[in-house]
Amino acid sequence: MTDDSIDTFLAQPFGGGEGSVTPPIYQSSLFTFDDFSAFEARMSGQGNRTLYSRVQNPTQDAFEQMMAKLEGGEAAVGFASGMAAISSVLFAFLKPGDRLACVEHVYPDAYRLMERMLGPWGVEVTYHSVTELQDNPDTLKGAALAYLESPNSMMMQVMDLRKVADHAKAHGCLTVVDNSWATPVFQTPLALGIDIVLHSASKYICGHSDTVAGVVVASDEHIARIRDLTLPLLGGKLAPFEAWLLVRGLRTLPARMREHQRTADLFVDRLGARPEVVTVNSPGPNSVPGLKGRSGLMSIEFTKDIDVRKFADALNLFHYGVSWGGFESLIVPTAITLAQAGPKNSLQAFGVPDTMVRISLGLEDAEALWSDFESALVTAGS
Incomplete structure (x- = not known):
């Protein structure tokens, strides 16, 4: 369609x-x-x-x-x-x-x-x-x-x-x-x-x-x-x-997905210029045949200069949570998932770095989300 x-x-x-x-x-x-x-x-x-x-x-x-x-x-x-x-x-x-x-x-x-x-x-x-x-x-x-x-x-x-x-x-x-x-x-x-x-x-x-x-x-x-x-x-x-x-x-799925994509595009563009960021994992439109857009779920690997715990705790508009895809913005540091009790999970099995975070960008104002994220980066690097 x-x-x-x-x-x-x-x-x-x-x-x-x-x-x-x-x-x-x-x-x-x-x-x-x-x-x-x-x-x-x-x-x-x-x-x-x-x-x-x-x-x-x-x-x-x-x-x-x-x-x-x-x-x-x-x-x-x-x-x-x-x-x-x-x-x-x-x-x-x-x-x-x-x-x-x-x-x-x-x-x-x-x-x-x-x-x-x-x-x-x-x-x-x-x-x-x-x-x-x-x-x-x-x-x-x-x-x-x-x-x-x-x-x-x-x-x-x-x-x-x-x-x-x-x-x-x-x-x-x-x-x-x-x-x-x-x-x-x-x-x-x-x-x-x-x-x-x-x-x-x-x-x-x-x-x-x-x-x-x-x-x-x-x-x-x-x-x-x-x-x-x-x-x-x-x-x-x-x-x-x-x-x-x-x-x-x-x-409302199409309207929401377009809004998630607009915010994700803003983050991908600005994160690429940040010295604290090693890589942003967020495939975009046409990165492979058949993929027409970018959703609001991405992962970001930081340099060792960033204290991930300090960064995540400094966020105000992003909340800790295991799910994604809703109206609210969420964060999951891989360090938490790697420390998860119980049987080994796929992050442990396949060697995901502990300097990475997964974020789900919600439907809040994109500039407000970025301001919150950028401010937390400054706090975590100081």
Whole structure:
């Protein structure tokens, strides 16, 4: 979809019979039938009438239909969290003895899922650099599934998804990509040949930091497998109220993404001139084929002259927080994540430097955010 068509599509009223511009919230656990024949037909798999909200709900349907349209997929399925979406996809399409090829610097909890559950279950997990996945046609030879992020977590490295998809198809390997950073406003991986797209819908899709959810978009065939196997049996279903909030979030997604991009462009331009900054990890439009924009999530590596703790504590408009994609600006120093208790995470596994911070630029005034950031830099370097 073009930018204009995305805006037009998302602005359309729901059209559900009473002139409502938003879908109603069907806050019901089950849906009844009037006679034996109708109930029997539905239970035998005839038709798609709503049966039980663990697997289907009309409010959820509205959100899923919107996401499928935006990503250019045939169908979508919503989940209670991004991790529910990730685990449901991986357990639907992998079996013991398979190899999962994963991009390095993957989301830490996805890494833990692979290491703590898929590995012991009998799935071989191998990790590969963006360059290796993109430029070596045989990296995916023998792999059942490639799990990708573009950009990946913290390091924000992007890949040519079409090249990776072509390599995967040559070896009969299914491709899955997390598109939470770019959203369908800035990137549509299915159009580049990727098989399955997923999102932590808690991030930009929601945009208001009040919902935890996930969503998967793919072909009818792939979504049918998820609906038949992992959605009902793992039970990570999306609730009606959360689905309604996500429809609300989608209405403003293009406008919010453009505003995030304007602020990110300002930061990237000004950070590049700062002597305290080693590198800014924030891929821009056209840095790889198919990427049309820059979101507000980036990472910044400082020189040793900056006391990261002092810098972060000096910020007033940026708050400490683990998520991103909302209206508020957030910061996560990697030193905190590297010190996280419990099983090793992907930042520890792949050697992310402790002089780096991840920031999520919200919807506050861009100049006010920059003034706060610059003032904290001065404080931390003194």
